[in-house]
Amino acid sequence: MTRKKRRLYMLLLALAGLGTATALTLTAFEENVAFFFSPSDLTVKPPGDKLVRVGGLVAGGSVVKENDGVTTRFTITDTAHTVDVTTNRPLPDLFREGQGVLVEGRLRPDGLFVASEVLARHDENYMPKEVADALKASGQFRPEVPGRPVFEAGR
Incomplete structure (x- = not known):
């Protein structure tokens, strides 16, 4: 085998290894990616059994602790x-009705969203970008004024 052929085989072997590593990395990322949806997006195009994030506001009077x-x-x-959500995870301390929330999980065929993680906004000056964008798209977003909530029902 000549020196030139050896270099060519080594180069081809290196490219094959790089291609395999890239394919494995992309496959691993695909399994862990969670796309953002608003409740309106879920009604238009349900994600199937994929892991997704849903953001919006917790509807007033909707929080119910089950008997367990x-x-x-x-x-x-x-x-x-709206999207009905159920979770068996502990809720953040700042979780409450009328507050911005982001949940990650899967949408069941019956329309119930099973959340594996629940995130609430952490202070009066922050709302997850996805939630704010969804509210802006629906025309319901108002910049916060100290002492006044971001969302008021009926506006």
């Missing part, structure tokens, strides 16, 4: 559509 003491049910709204 662990499971919580609530509704997320973007003022146009």
